[in-house]
Amino acid sequence: MNMIEFRNVTKIYEDNTAALKNINLIVRKGEFVFLVGPSGSGKSTFIKLIIKEVDETDGSIFIAGRNICNLRSSKIPQLRRNIGCVFQDFKLLPNKTIFENVAFALEVIGKPVYEIKIQVSQVLKLVGLYDKIDSYPHQLSAGEQQRVSIARAFVNRPPILLADEPTGNLDPITSEGIMKILSRINLIGTTVLMATHDKNIVNSMRRRVVELEEGEIVRDQKRGVYGD
Amino acid sequence: MVRPGYFFSETFSSLRRNFFMTCAAISTVAITLFIVGLFTVIVYDVMGVVNSIKSQVELAVYLEDGISSGLKDYIEQEIKSWEEVDSVKYVSKDQALERFKEQNEGSDILKEIEGNPLPASFEITLKDPEKIDRVALRFYDKDGNYIEGVNDVIYGKNYVNKLFSITAIIGVITIIIIAVLLLAAIVLIFNTIRLSIYARRKEIEVMKLVGATNWFVRIPFLFEGFLEGFTGGIISIILLYFTGNFLLIRAERLIVDTMRIKEMAIVGSGGVIIYVYIGLAVLGGLIGLLSSGIALRKYVKV
Numbered sequence: 001m002n003m004i005e006f007r008n009v010t011k012i013y014e015d016n017t018a019a020l021k022n023i024n025l026i027v028r029k030g031e032f033v034f035l036v037g038p039s040g041s042g043k044s045t046f047i048k049l050i051i052k053e054v055d056e057t058d059g060s061i062f063i064a065g066r067n068i069c070n071l072r073s074s075k076i077p078q079l080r081r082n083i084g085c086v087f088q089d090f091k092l093l094p095n096k097t098i099f100e101n102v103a104f105a106l107e108v109i110g111k112p113v114y115e116i117k118i119q120v121s122q123v124l125k126l127v128g129l130y131d132k133i134d135s136y137p138h139q140l141s142a143g144e145q146q147r148v149s150i151a152r153a154f155v156n157r158p159p160i161l162l163a164d165e166p167t168g169n170l171d172p173i174t175s176e177g178i179m180k181i182l183s184r185i186n187l188i189g190t191t192v193l194m195a196t197h198d199k200n201i202v203n204s205m206r207r208r209v210v211e212l213e214e215g216e217i218v219r220d221q222k223r224g225v226y227g228d
Numbered sequence: 229m230v231r232p233g234y235f236f237s238e239t240f241s242s243l244r245r246n247f248f249m250t251c252a253a254i255s256t257v258a259i260t261l262f263i264v265g266l267f268t269v270i271v272y273d274v275m276g277v278v279n280s281i282k283s284q285v286e287l288a289v290y291l292e293d294g295i296s297s298g299l300k301d302y303i304e305q306e307i308k309s310w311e312e313v314d315s316v317k318y319v320s321k322d323q324a325l326e327r328f329k330e331q332n333e334g335s336d337i338l339k340e341i342e343g344n345p346l347p348a349s350f351e352i353t354l355k356d357p358e359k360i361d362r363v364a365l366r367f368y369d370k371d372g373n374y375i376e377g378v379n380d381v382i383y384g385k386n387y388v389n390k391l392f393s394i395t396a397i398i399g400v401i402t403i404i405i406i407a408v409l410l411l412a413a414i415v416l417i418f419n420t421i422r423l424s425i426y427a428r429r430k431e432i433e434v435m436k437l438v439g440a441t442n443w444f445v446r447i448p449f450l451f452e453g454f455l456e457g458f459t460g461g462i463i464s465i466i467l468l469y470f471t472g473n474f475l476l477i478r479a480e481r482l483i484v485d486t487m488r489i490k491e492m493a494i495v496g497s498g499g500v501i502i503y504v505y506i507g508l509a510v511l512g513g514l515i516g517l518l519s520s521g522i523a524l525r526k527y528v529k530v
Contacts, residue, residue: 051437074442081439091434108440152438 001029002065003160003191004050009059011045011215019045021215023059027193029159032186034202035195036226037212043195046212047162050193051083052076064159081109084153084161084190088168090145092137092152098124099133102152109156123155127181143174150181154190161185163194167201175201202226249427250456253420257460257515258467260413261508264406265468268504271402275395287352287364290380293321295348299377307352310366312359317351324348347379410515413460417519421453425527432528445528449520457516461509468508472501 004027011020019042027033035043048054049061052068060069068079092101099120106116124130127147129140137145146166153161163182167175179201186192196202202209202225209224210217219227289307291300300318307316319327324346332338354360360383367374367381374381425432435445 077436077439077441079439080437085437091430091437093431093434104434105438108435108438108444110444152434156438 002026002062003029003031004193005062006049007060007062009049009061010057011042011049011054012057018215020049020056020212023215023217025210025217025220027191029191030186030189032183032192032205032207033194034205034207034209034224035193035212036197036202036209038197041212042215043212044164047085047164047193047195050160050162051080051085077109081156082158082160084156084158086146086150086153086161086163086166088165090137090142090149090169092145092148094137097134097136098129098140098148101137101148102155105152105155119155120151123151126154126184127151141174143170143177146170146174146178147181150178150185154185159189159191161190161192163192163196165196165198166194167196167198172200176204179205199226249420249423250452253417253456254460254463256416256420257413257457257512258463260409260416261461261464261512262467262471264409264511265464265504265508266471267402267406268507269468269472269501271398272500272504285354285357285360285383287354287360288382289350289352289367289378290347290382291349292377292379293347295377300348303377304350307350310363312354312356312363314353314355319349319351321346321348410511413515414519417453417457417516418523420456421449421520421523422527424452425449425523446524449524449528450517453516453520453523454513455516457519458509458513460516461512464508464512465505468504 004025006023006025009020009023010018012018023046035046037043045054049056050063052071056069060067062068063079064082071079093104096104102120102123103116106119111119121130121133124133127150129144129147129151132140132144137148140148146169150163150166161182166182167178170178175198182192182194183205206223206225209219209221209226211219211221211227289303291303304316304318307313321344325341325344328346329338352363354363364381364383367378369375432445
């Protein structure tokens with residue numbers, strides 16, 4: 001089953017800079033894909049298109065077989081509930097505890113309290129932070145904070161997990177821990193797409209690598225390395 | 229690297245910012261609505277004074293001495309047939325003297341009066357005091373002289389006309405002032421909600437990211453705006469209540485006493501003050517909702 005499919009997708013921003021040019025790509029269910037390339041190559045635009053934070057200029061995007069190009073704005077929340085997102089800057093809320101931060105993702109989509117308690121506990125065990133449940137983000141290390149943000153992205157068990165430079169702020173050893181968690185999430189059947197320019201991580205994981213350069217796919221390699 | 233200190237200071241500055249912004253919004257609405265309410269009450273009272281003065285406007289038609297009762301009856305019938313006229317009262321020479329004696333009891337003037345120098349008269353009140361000019365003109369003939377049997381027509385012509393134009397001007401000015409104040413209140417709440425959206429931009433970002441519906445994101449801000457406006461409205465009611473009780477009523481008593489105005493709408497005496505209170509609370513809530521609605525449209529693209 002095709003989880004993410006781009007058909008001739010072009011994105012030109014309002015200032016006429018082309019971020020993506022005629023992209024064709026299929027990501028199948030359960031795949032782990034690295035999206036690599038230098039800054040400004042279009043990695044972030046790729047991710048923003050999937051969650052409809054920006055709209056494509058041309059072409060079609062299919063998520064789980066559904067064309068999302070003409071999705072009504074009232075249907076966008078439903079789309080986003082099926083896609084977890086992790087970012088370089090974590091996007092944790094500083095005035096909420098770890099539990100509250102993760103629970104927030106379920107509260108805003110209207111899950112009942114008892115379900116929230118169970119799901120949050122489970123996902124915090126998965127990322128190994130159950131003992132920090134009552135801490136605040138500022139009391140955690142950067143690596144731990146990123147694990148909280150992964151927990152929040154995954155707490156609703158979305159079929160797709162997107163990660164935009166999740167290790168960009170972390171040292172190599174901490175990054176390795178993050179990658180272990182993402183691999184574990186991928187192993188339970190989640191499709192993972194990770195944009196990165198962290199050479200060591202890509203080379204050590206040996207997963208599918210899609211390389212972007214100036215908005216075009218220049219390489220798509222199974223069990224690839226970062227290159228150059 | 230994200231420093232823990234950054235999170236720390238962000239937390240506390242955000243809390244402080246929210247607190248002061250909320251206070252600023254509420255006090256802005258309270259002061260604005262208080263002024264609106266005060267103006268409304270004062271205007272209502274001024275209108276009350278004007279109306280009571282208006283209703284006291286009468287036309288006095290003095291008759292010639294020795295007028296035949298036939299002519300007198302004819303004039304009376306004629307006046308009664310005019311549609312502008314509310315009532316006509318005939319005051320005979322004897323009644324006029326009687327009244328004069330009552331009004332000047334104990335005065336030396338009475339001793340100097342010989343016989344009855346006072347004329348008989350018709351006292352006319354009108355349904356619409358603004359038509360007093362038109363009615364008065366009917367007592368003149370083509371050449372500008374009084375018609376037969378009439379000696380003099382008296383009414384405060386200039387005084388009445390001035391009163392009418394002043395009333396109109398006060399009305400227009402007040403409407404302008406209230407409109408400007410309301411606009412200021414809307415702009416200020418809009419601004420505080422905008423800042424509040426800015427202060428909570430991270431929460432909004434996360435909400436949108438995890439798939440919160442548009443209404444889920446909007447409702448807290450709409451509620452915040454409503455609450456700020458409504459609370460401001462309630463505070464303005466309290467302010468108005470005390471101002472009304474301790475200042476306006478005293479001032480009005482003073483005016484009533486010095487100007488000898490028969491009846492006057494005193495703050496709190498009429499049912500109108502209840503409507504002003506309800507109006508302020510509703511207006512406060514609506515201003516809050518409206519302002520945050522505009523701010524959301526502009527700053528939360530969901």
